[in-house]
Amino acid sequence: MDIRLTNTLSRDKQIFVPIDPGRVTMYLCGPTVYSFAHIGNARPPVVFDVLFRLLRLKYGEEAVVYASNITDIDDKIIQEAARSGRSLKDITTTYEGIYREDMRALGVLEPTFRPRATEHVDGMIGLMTRLEQLGHAYRTPNGLMFSVPSMPTYGRLSRRDRDEQVAGARVDVDDGKRDPADFALWKASKPDEPAEARWTSPFGEGRPGWHIECSAMAAAALGETIDIHGGGLDLIFPHHENEIAQSECAHGRPMANVWLHNGFLSMDAQKMSKSLGNVAHVHDMLKRYDGETIRLALLSAHYRGPLDWTDALLAQSQATLDRLYNALRRISSAQPADEPPPAGVLNALCDDLNTPQALAELSALAAEANKADPADWPRLRAQMKAAGDLLGLLSKDPEVWARGDEATARRIDERVAARLEARRSKNFAEADRIRRELEGEGVEVMDSPQGSTWRRIRGLGQ
Numbered sequence: 404m405d406i407r408l409t410n411t412l413s414r415d416k417q418i419f420v421p422i423d424p425g426r427v428t429m430y431l432c433g434p435t436v437y438s439f440a441h442i443g444n445a446r447p448p449v450v451f452d453v454l455f456r457l458l459r460l461k462y463g464e465e466a467v468v469y470a471s472n473i474t475d476i477d478d479k480i481i482q483e484a485a486r487s488g489r490s491l492k493d494i495t496t497t498y499e500g501i502y503r504e505d506m507r508a509l510g511v512l513e514p515t516f517r518p519r520a521t522e523h524v525d526g527m528i529g530l531m532t533r534l535e536q537l538g539h540a541y542r543t544p545n546g547l548m549f550s551v552p553s554m555p556t557y558g559r560l561s562r563r564d565r566d567e568q569v570a571g572a573r574v575d576v577d578d579g580k581r582d583p584a585d586f587a588l589w590k591a592s593k594p595d596e597p598a599e600a601r602w603t604s605p606f607g608e609g610r611p612g613w614h615i616e617c618s619a620m621a622a623a624a625l626g627e628t629i630d631i632h633g634g635g636l637d638l639i640f641p642h643h644e645n646e647i648a649q650s651e652c653a654h655g656r657p658m659a660n661v662w663l664h665n666g667f668l669s670m671d672a673q674k675m676s677k678s679l680g681n682v683a684h685v686h687d688m689l690k691r692y693d694g695e696t697i698r699l700a701l702l703s704a705h706y707r708g709p710l711d712w713t714d715a716l717l718a719q720s721q722a723t724l725d726r727l728y729n730a731l732r733r734i735s736s737a738q739p740a741d742e743p744p745p746a747g748v749l750n751a752l753c754d755d756l757n758t759p760q761a762l763a764e765l766s767a768l769a770a771e772a773n774k775a776d777p778a779d780w781p782r783l784r785a786q787m788k789a790a791g792d793l794l795g796l797l798s799k800d801p802e803v804w805a806r807g808d809e810a811t812a813r814r815i816d817e818r819v820a821a822r823l824e825a826r827r828s829k830n831f832a833e834a835d836r837i838r839r840e841l842e843g844e845g846v847e848v849m850d851s852p853q854g855s856t857w858r859r860i861r862g863l864g865q
């Protein structure tokens with residue numbers, strides 16, 4: 404079972420070979436915690452969680468070391484503190500907590516390490532000192548800058564030529580740059596910035612730039628060369644290009660052997676932006692949809708391609724999960740056999756994390772379960788569960804899933820009781836009306852001498 408991954412560095416699909424199969428390392432750039440995570444922010448952690456699960460299956464749970472950081476010092480956090488009057492610590496603690504809660508609800512396993520930038524400032528200063536000693540960094544009144552011309556291979560990941568690099572680098576007036584492509588490693592404190600955002604360093608009082616944070620945290624958690632480094636497409640330039648520049652110039656060896664990038668997420672075919680008012684927060688979405696529904700929607704497209712987020716996609720994902728859980732419910736009386744994940748699902752994921760194909764394979768298993776004789780139930784139940792574990796789905800009790808969320812379930816209980824009452828008082832027209840109404844919502848009512856029960860059937864016929 405070879406795992407093939409598309410490496411952004413080489414632009415082709417390669418068999419993944421870790422440096423040490425006994426210690427496979429992966430790093431994913433984490434969130435800057437100054438606000439709620441939107442659904443686009445959730446795509447990388449969910450995609451890389453599937454890869455984490457796949458690597459653990461192949462190399463063993465203990466052999467995979469996964470780090471994803473928390474950026475808790477950054478311009479945006481300082482701006483939020485100035486705007487709201489809250490302390491930096493208050494803002495970052497609040498939003499880190501919410502982020503971790505949201506990720507848990509999406510079925511994202513806790514990474515092995517979750518380093519916080521503010522706890523690694525010493526390591527960042529160490530890296531910068533080394534870069535300065537080696538002639539890759541220089542001081543300005545505004546802090547410490549990385550000298551892009553000092554690295555001949557700069558731009559290898561993004562394949563941007565010199566003009567594009569300059570156009571992409573932010574140029575502030577009078578920032579003391581020697582070259583327009585140079586970028587900040589250390590930012591000198593400004594008089595109006597809070598004490599919480601100041602550290603002393605050989606380059607003066609200030610704070611680290613965003614890029615050096617990841618270089619230092621990845622090295623501290625995983626080592627100087629890691630197997631896999633991931634992130635969204637938008638991070639290739641300048642963030643990942645700059646991480647490579649810092650790490651490779653300081654350590655004299657590659658920062659990562661495989662670079663993986665997930666595609667963009669759009670909202671009803673538009674770019675998600677505050678000005679368009681179409682930013683969807685995961686935290687709000689979780690009040691309306693189960694985390695597994697959101698997760699399945701995020702995995703419905705191949706990670707490298709774009710994903711258009713719509714209400715229809717969520718409805719479809721909910722219907723798919725209903726269908727999977729209904730099939731699992733049919734065969735749930737069987738004792739699961741000892742089965743590895745089905746080959747179809749595994750092959751799909753090993754082929755550059757083809758999650759749409761893996762989901763199609765899982766749906767085919769569900770269709771089989773809906774028709775199978777009881778003799779096949781133990782195998783099918785085990786295979787569906789194993790496939791679900793790999794994808795981070797089907798973790799709930801099918802009986803609980805069939806009732807839906809608690810508020811809806813209580814409302815349906817009340818409607819079913821009202822219908823029963825109508826029947827008892829021989830108001831059959833009213834009883835039929837309620838039944839039809841519930842059917843319209845995808846709820847089937849079943850009568851028996853003991854009373855009436857119900858189940859969700861939405862998605863069954865699709």
Ligand SMILES: [Zn+2]
Nearest residue numbers: 432617642646
């Ligand atoms: Zn990063």
